[in-house]
Amino acid sequence: MQQPVRIAPSILSADFARLGEELRAVDKAGADYVHIDVMDGHFVPNLTIGPGVVKALRPHSKKVFDVHLMIAPVDPYVAAFAEAGADIITVHPEAGPHLHRTIQLIRQHGKKPGVSLNPGTPVAAIANVLTEIEMVLVMSVNPGFGGQAFIPSALDKLKDLRRMIDATGRKIDLSIDGGINADTAHQAVAAGADVLVAGTATFSGGEAAYAGNIRRLRGG
Secondary structure: OOOOOEEEEEHHHOOHHHHHHHHHHHHHHOOOEEEEEEEEOOOOOOEOOOHHHHHHHHHHOOOEEEEEEEOOOOHHHHHHHHHHOOOEEEEOHHHOOOHHHHHHHHHHOOOEEEEEEOOOOOHHHHOOOHHHOOEEEEEOOOOOOOOOOOOOOHHHHHHHHHHHHHHHOOOOEEEEEOOOOHHHHHHHHHHOOOEEEEOHHHHOOOHHHHHHHHHHHOOO
């Protein structure tokens, strides 16, 4: 069953010179999760942050830290991000040779495992691990950079995943990331998403605009 919509601002679009303040601002503005993109310049064509930054940000918010690891190999870094304060650790099937083992590793560190599907990755990639995870993250852009245009085929993927998740009878977050604004948010929720990752749409306009931005993403 589809859960209430939660908004996960992506700090990739925040002011990196003021990350602590930005985090407190979106927390106060009504964010549910904080989405943290970790990129290694190898698995995706960009380089962002490491576990030290996640650890530094942790005291600034009690909201769920949804840490998206776009790094390969991913297994050697799971422990560091778990210790840094991640609540959900999301990985890609392509980021290691044994997805099920990676999921087990995340659980061993007391965290919730998620799996992310790139635009070219089929839903079948998670069919055999769906009962082992707590989040599916659909990428509606090719990962690496913020501000990209929404890929419409992601909506069909959401519909397929919604059916798969409902068939398990479990509460698994169905998240979408990339090109999310007030219009595409509505389409994504209609297709089955219940977590909306939004960077540019959340952080545009400065702190005074964040609450309104988040409200519009919820459809309010």
